[in-house]
Amino acid sequence: MGAQKSIHAGKARIDVNVDLTHKLCAALMPPSLLRRSGLFSEVIARLCIKHPNLFGRSEKLDVMWDKGLCDSNLLITFRRPRSLSLSQQSFVVQHSITPEIGVLGVPLEGFTHSGGCGINLRRFSMGVDFSEPPSSHWSSTTSVKLEHISPINDEGRPIDRDLDGFLVTCSGNSHDNMVVLKQEAQYAIADERSFTRLNFQIDQGLPVLSKWLIFNRVKLVISKGVKLGPAFLVTR
Template identity: 65%
Template sequence: MGAQKSIHAGKAKIDVNVDFTHKLCASLMLLPHSRNTGSLLSLVIGSLCIKHPNLFGGSEKLDVSWNKGLCDSNFLIAFRRPRPEWLSQQCFLIHHSVSPEIGVHGIPIDNFSRSGSGGVNLSRLSVGLDLNEPASSPWSSTTTIKFEHARLLSDDGRSITRDVEGFPVTCSGSPHDCMVVLKQESQYTKANDHSFSRFGIEIEQGIPVLSKWLVFNRFKFIGTKGVKLGPAFFLASLTGGSIVGDMAPYQAFAVGGIGSVRGYGEGAVGSGRSCLVANSELTFPLNKMLEGVIFLDYGTDMGSGRLVPGNPALRQGKPGSGVGLGYGFRFKCPLGHLHADYAINSFQQKTLYFGISNIAT
């Protein structure tokens, strides 16, 4: 549910879009014997998006977006300059977000199928520059340099240095961490009528500008392969990562959840310095509008949960590895694409996920 309005300012056209149900429709998780309407309301989010395609008359683009929910918020300003021939596209970014730290500090409940609040929230402010290299082959790359300020908050908005059990939540020991990060992202994509392949790699390096600023190297990769098998389609992906050097708990890799291992709550499998997640999914048509799917997910923190400062994974009893399997349906209708997944985890806990994407306006 939303509204869109175009405003003419001189020769430019400004697009304004307001959406009140984006996150609610994107993902609902329904649990057996659950009547927790508060968890559903926490998914409701209001969105405001403003776009100006020609800010100073030289094809400069300005994008402003703001998403506000009951428990989180996200604000982004992006200014893009036209790309000179053979040079990188430049994009100046200011980004501020506030969100609960469920993946690391959340408390697993209902046999690890959900994660409750651990009373820790992350406020992150970053200012930086993106340089997008022109794609002249299947490879594309982006280089980012940014300053980042991370502050930890309690549920009532107060700055904190320790969690409810007295363990540090920052690396510096103060209420905030600062860092200058150089980030390199590269992606390879190849596709034809019968299959596609995608491989992405992301490397972040913390630069030692001041003595208390974080110095680290964070590496992450994702490989995806899709193959058409007659009328069916098989999709497999492998995701992994690791971090060395200075580290705060909120930088840990969280394993578990809808985009990771289905059947578990967010971060309920583990949270460590390293991770490895494998997903496989077979989709097959049932009729013109309905598809069936069976899936198998596996994730592990590779025994690195104990290496995270404060060891939140061990204190919360996370298993460190887990398997989720199940089946689901995909339904295409005029409203949008509806999907439902029924998953079971290693503890025999069953979870139903329901969502809507590509919503018609």
């Protein structure tokens, strides 16, 4: 079940999209979900709100909320063009809950399930992105964000130790904090018969406080696509 509505606010138009799906087949649901009470826990939903000109200067506001059976994600993005350039500045706030069964515990009962089932990661982050105007085939984005991450159970209570009594966070508390500086560059070239894409990403955890996470992460992805008849063959 879904609905779509466009609301006019002054000279701008706000697009609202709502999708609702109720899962009726309980036999396909994991036991951890069956233990949850309430009809709303079995609903899959998506809500999208977009405002293309919030303050009359081409500012864009996007609100997206996704709810699954085991996960949820709320993303709020406010974008505004930077003066005298084609670059863009974005303020991003995100709250998500994702299942992480493999984080804790060991396989039990002939590997049919994990002793750490019911483990979720709750993540709250806020930060700013700076997107430079694309030059030729290149584009780049720099972002700085603060992240607050905590492991929780299905009832939403914090978890600080695993089945063996060891701490599951680096700080020793029920949560970990970090400031992440991210630099991403992408090169893409395409024509009617093929395309090539290169994505290079560097993440740096900044040591703002002694117990905050410090890390370095480098990721390089190269994709190549070739058209074969009506379809594309993509390799990485």
